[in-house]
Amino acid sequence: MQNNLLTIQASYQSLFDSKSEIEKELVNLKNWETTKLNYALKQISPGCFVYVMKDAQNSTDNSYWLCANCFNTKNHKSIFQRKYASGEDVVCHSCNAELNIPSKTQHQIPKPTGW
16 A cells, blocks of 8 residues: 555656646746747848847848747747858857858848947
């Protein structure tokens, strides 16, 4: 009888832990859905899409570009970074996505303050 009680108690604890993890995941998903509302998909050159803050969408001086792949598939924000200080290539260090932004494009690659 005591073994049965211990087995039931262990099962209960396992179910309780699983429930807690699912609740945390649900909260994270709800928070992500709220965060997503602040961003919009923007085409920066033919076939190249990034996410930008909605209030910066119409500006050519965006503060940063987010990787669309990470934004949509990993549910997190990963900022595109210049591959080379003077180049037109940008890279997402989370998923290794790379974009080559032609110099003729109307959208300038965001530069960090102080460059």
